[in-house]
Amino acid sequence: MRILLLYPPHSSLSGEGYFVPKSPPLGLAYLAAVLEEAAHDVKAIDCVIENWKQRVREGDHYQIGLSWEELKGRIWRTKPDMVGLSCLFSSQFQNTRKTAALVKEVDPTIKVVAGGAHPSAIPCEVMADTNFDYAVIGEGEHTMLSLVRSLEGASQLENVDGLAYRENEVVKINPKKNFIANLDNLPFPARHLFPMDKYLQLTKDLRMNEISSKRVPYTEMVTSRGCPDRCVFCVIRKMYGGFWRARSPKNVVDEIQLLFEKYGVKEIHFMDDNLTLDRRRMEEICDEILHRGIDISWVTTGGVHVNTLNEALLRKMKRAGCYSLWLGIESGNSYVLNQLIKKGVSLKKVDEVVKCIKRVGMDVNGFFVIGFPGETRKTIEDTIRFSKSLDLDDAYFSIATPYPGTELYDQCFSKGYLKSDNLSKLKQIYANITTEALSKEMVEKLREKAYREFRLNRVLRHPARLLRRRELGRNVKYLAKKMRITASQEAMS
Numbered sequence: 001m002r003i004l005l006l007y008p009p010h011s012s013l014s015g016e017g018y019f020v021p022k023s024p025p026l027g028l029a030y031l032a033a034v035l036e037e038a039a040h041d042v043k044a045i046d047c048v049i050e051n052w053k054q055r056v057r058e059g060d061h062y063q064i065g066l067s068w069e070e071l072k073g074r075i076w077r078t079k080p081d082m083v084g085l086s087c088l089f090s091s092q093f094q095n096t097r098k099t100a101a102l103v104k105e106v107d108p109t110i111k112v113v114a115g116g117a118h119p120s121a122i123p124c125e126v127m128a129d130t131n132f133d134y135a136v137i138g139e140g141e142h143t144m145l146s147l148v149r150s151l152e153g154a155s156q157l158e159n160v161d162g163l164a165y166r167e168n169e170v171v172k173i174n175p176k177k178n179f180i181a182n183l184d185n186l187p188f189p190a191r192h193l194f195p196m197d198k199y200l201q202l203t204k205d206l207r208m209n210e211i212s213s214k215r216v217p218y219t220e221m222v223t224s225r226g227c228p229d230r231c232v233f234c235v236i237r238k239m240y241g242g243f244w245r246a247r248s249p250k251n252v253v254d255e256i257q258l259l260f261e262k263y264g265v266k267e268i269h270f271m272d273d274n275l276t277l278d279r280r281r282m283e284e285i286c287d288e289i290l291h292r293g294i295d296i297s298w299v300t301t302g303g304v305h306v307n308t309l310n311e312a313l314l315r316k317m318k319r320a321g322c323y324s325l326w327l328g329i330e331s332g333n334s335y336v337l338n339q340l341i342k343k344g345v346s347l348k349k350v351d352e353v354v355k356c357i358k359r360v361g362m363d364v365n366g367f368f369v370i371g372f373p374g375e376t377r378k379t380i381e382d383t384i385r386f387s388k389s390l391d392l393d394d395a396y397f398s399i400a401t402p403y404p405g406t407e408l409y410d411q412c413f414s415k416g417y418l419k420s421d422n423l424s425k426l427k428q429i430y431a432n433i434t435t436e437a438l439s440k441e442m443v444e445k446l447r448e449k450a451y452r453e454f455r456l457n458r459v460l461r462h463p464a465r466l467l468r469r470r471e472l473g474r475n476v477k478y479l480a481k482k483m484r485i486t487a488s489q490e491a492m493s
Contacts, residue, residue: 001148004080005032005193007046008099009065011058011092013424019064021049022203023220024196026271027116027140028086029189034141037187040148043078044193047071047099052202061424063095068102075106082151084136084144087116090403090426093126100131111151115140120176120238121405123164127171135164138176138239139225141186179240183225183247188255196263214323215297218267219259223252223285227274229305230342231330232407233369233400236273244277249284253292260294268298275300276308283313286320297321303328303367306345306353314360324363324393327353331368332386333379340372347386354390365394369428370450371443372400373411373435380443384450388457397450398428399443 005028010019025046032042048065055062066074075083083103087096100112115136119126123135136143143162150157157165162176180186200217224246227236259265276282289296298321306327329350331337338344357364368387370380387395402409402418403426412418417433419440426432429447431440 001152002041002079002081003035003043003084003148004075004078004082005042005044005084005086006099007048007086008092008095009047009063009068009071011061011063011095011424013061019048020052020202021046021199022218023199023269024049024189024191024194025086025088026189026220026222027088028084029191029194030186031084031115031140031144032190032193033187034145035148036190038145038148042190042193043080044190045071045074046194049195049198049202068098071099072102072106075103079107080110082111082113082148084113084115087114087118087126089116090118090121090423093118093423097129097131100129104131113144113147115144117235117239118404119164121235121403123173124171125404127164127166133165137162137164137173138241139179142178142180143176176241179226179243179245181245183245184251188258191263200263200265213267213269213297213299215266217263217265218269219263219265220269220271220301221252221255221259222271223247224272224274224277228277229274229344230407232340232342232372232411233403234273235403235405238405244274246278246281249281249288252285253288253294256289256296257292257294260296266295266297268296269301270298272300272302274305274308275302276304276313279308279310279313283316286316286322289320295321297323299324300326302326306350309353309356311356311360314357314362318360318362322362324365325357326365326367326396329366329368329387329390331370331379332383332389333375336372336375336379336383340374341369351390354392358391363393364391365396366390366392368395368397368450369400370397370446371431371433371438372408373415373417373433374437375400375435376437377442377446380438380446380450384446384453387450387454391461392454392458395450395454397447397454399431399447400433401426401428401430402432 007025007028012019028044032044035042051066052064055064056067085096085099087093096114103110103112111133112131113134113136114126114132119135120137123137126132126135134147143160146160147163149155150160160174161178163174165172203217224244226240226244228242228244256268304325304327330341330343334347354364366387368383370383400408402412412433417435419434431443434440
């Protein structure tokens with residue numbers, strides 16, 4: 001079968017800044033590899049990287065990437081039997097719908113499949129748009145392959161695990177029951193189907209290098225799936241189940257070596273949701289990197305759980321090339337952290353781990369989330385104070401976002417806290433929840449205050465850091481973003 005996998009154009013609301021892709025969409029790349037291995041003719045288009053400098057104003061947002069006419073031409077020339085569309089974020093679902101409609105304009109007989117976090121969370125709602133023939137629920141490699149085999153007559157749709165489809169115009173759901181137990185059985189992502197030279201060149205841009213990395217070019221990897229934790233805001237359980245599966249150390253380092261030798265990659269950004277859950281595995285990955293003598297730097301861009309770290313592991317990680325970690329700290333209030341978020345960590349442990357990472361000689365950064373139902377202004381102020389008490393190199397403050405499929409969404413929906421159905425604003429930089437204690441406007445102002453006070457405190461704590469290139473980059477990026485937002489607000493007024 002001839003299959004086209006598509007990452008649609010990206011939309012950013014005015015004032016948000018611009019999304020720039022620095023790595024192939026790994027979900028599609030894994031799907032492509034599995035389908036190629038089964039001897040299917042696979043093509044892939046990342047609409048954003050193909051024309052990432054093109055930004056077209058459409059109402060209150062910018063469309064980034066290929067225009068709809070350009071995309072229509074690419075689909076027509078490919079002449080696929082099936083098109084698979086990635087929809088990782090609810091805020092981008094409108095573009096996924098537009099792309100599905102575009103495919104049907106080219107040829108109504110082309111089968112359109114939606115996959116990713118949004119279709120996995122609410123497949124019935126997605127299938128309400130008849131331009132979608134199928135929706136993949138959760139981990140997609142085996143489901144997509146089974147769907148293709150079914151369409152070729154090898155099996156029945158009702159036997160395809162994790163699939164939404166129609167039967168006599170009625171949407172049927174096959175719940176996701178089976179997950180890939182041995183991730184080593186998956187081929188490496190089919191990066192060769194994507195323009196790797198464009199991604200790698202973008203990482204060499206000095207403006208990004210100063211902010212995002214130590215060495216270039218860099219790219220992203222995933223070495224594990226799933227998470228046993230039950231944080232209320234996380235949609236990972238819908239995608240990968242409530243258990244953790246990991247690739248073997250040898251398999252992980254084989255991919256690192258491939259990226260190093262074939263593409264000249266100098267740095268890896270690990271996107272895992274829980275990279276260090278198994279300390280022994282993490283140690284063995286480090287040992288394998290050191291044994292092979294691979295000159296690679298790496299960072300954890302996913303939020304590492306503080307309970308998984310100790311000094312011995314951190315020292316080995318540093319020797320193997322790790323220079324920076326992001327921790328999932330979430331809140332500076334114990335009640336919010338463990339009762340509302342259900343994180344299962346103590347503030348004392350967070351403080352100890354941050355100090356340990358600094359003692360080892362690595363950068364340490366923190367993810368924080370504010371504005372949960374049950375929070376007050378005081379609990380958010382606690383988080384701001386706690387972030388300043390830690391010797392962090394950087395912090396990211398997000399707003400609790402009720403993504404479909406999360407426990408947080410169910411809470412907010414049942415209590416009437418959701419005051420808008422505007423999916424384009426379902427992003428962590430916007431407040432979407434209004435509670436008895438917190439208005440949306442107050443939460444957004446407190447987020448701005450968090451950034452302002454954190455950055456000022458960091459400068460006062462370590463004024464010499466201002467001379468570091470990466471520190472200058474962070475502050476320039478922050479100021480540039482503020483200027484863009486102000487200019488956009490003036491233009492819209």
